Amino acid sequence: MPNGRPQPARDEAELASLVAARLCHDLVSPLGAIGNGVELLEMSGDFPGISKSPELALITESVQxxxxxxxxxxxxxxHAPPDQRVAVSEIGQLMADFTAGGRLTVELDGSGDVSRPEARMILLALMCMDSAMPWGGRVLVCRTGNGWRLVGEASRTRFEPASWSWLDHRPEAPPQMPVAAEVHFAMLGVLSARNDRPIAWEVDASGGEITF
Structure with missing residues (x-):
């Protein structure tokens, strides 16, 4: 701390990732405790029939x-250390969980594993496609020879140019800061630049595509 003044964060995006990791980590324990409590109620003889009640079923589904x-x-x-790997099958499960109960369906075509930063880009790209198809649709996620391609089909789409411009991020012309509901566009743009993985994208009335 030269001259007694605090220095700025080395990487604000990385700091934000650490904050997100901490918040998610701290939420896991109370959610797990609620799930365990529900299981105990189901096994308890003090509340006959509670395991079949719609109220407990709703709590169970919500916790899951x-x-x-x-x-x-x-x-x-x-936070995503570049030396950590994630199985593509695990990414597929995360995608299925993300779209469960919604109007969007996703199909993953790929195998093997990827680095954590690459896994982040895939999931953030899916969130971008979800934003473009809020009324539902289908997304095919394919592993190509040197990257990934997400192709979406829908009967209706929504296009927000300011958010999508983050995927064309240029240091000399930073885009407008997105609203919280679309922060995934900014994070994907930052990861694209940091990992030297340029993104190509398009959105039209019947779907969209993201490739990196």
């Missing part, structure tokens, strides 16, 4: 959905 979302967000937004 929340835990799945936290796992997805922890991988998509959390």
């Amino acid at each position: 959905a929340a835990r799945a979302r936290v796992r997805f967000f922890r991988t998509a937004f959390g």
Whole structure:
């Protein structure tokens, strides 16, 4: 701390990733405790028939959905050491959990494993496609020879140029900061630049595509 003044963060995006990882980590324990409590209620003889009650079923489904979302967000937004690997099958499960109960369906065509930063880019790209198809649709995620391709089909799309411009991020012309609901565009743009993985994209009335 030269001259007694604090220095700026070395990498604000990395700091944000660490914050996201910490928040997700701290949410896992209470959600797990609620899930364990529900299981104990189901096994208890003090509440006959409670295991078949719609109220407990709703709590169980909600806890499962929340835990799945936290796992997805922890991988998509959390800290990602480049030397760590993630199985493509695990990415597929995270995608299935993210779209469960929604109008978007996703199909993954790939195998093997990828680096954590690459896994983040895949999941963030799926979130971008989800933003473009809020009324539902289908997304095919394919592993190509040297990268990934996400192709979406829908009967109706929504296009926000300011958010998508983050995927064309140029240091000399930073895009407008997105709203919180579309921060995944900014994170994907930052990861693209940091990992030297240029993104090509397009959105039209019947779907969209992201390639990197």
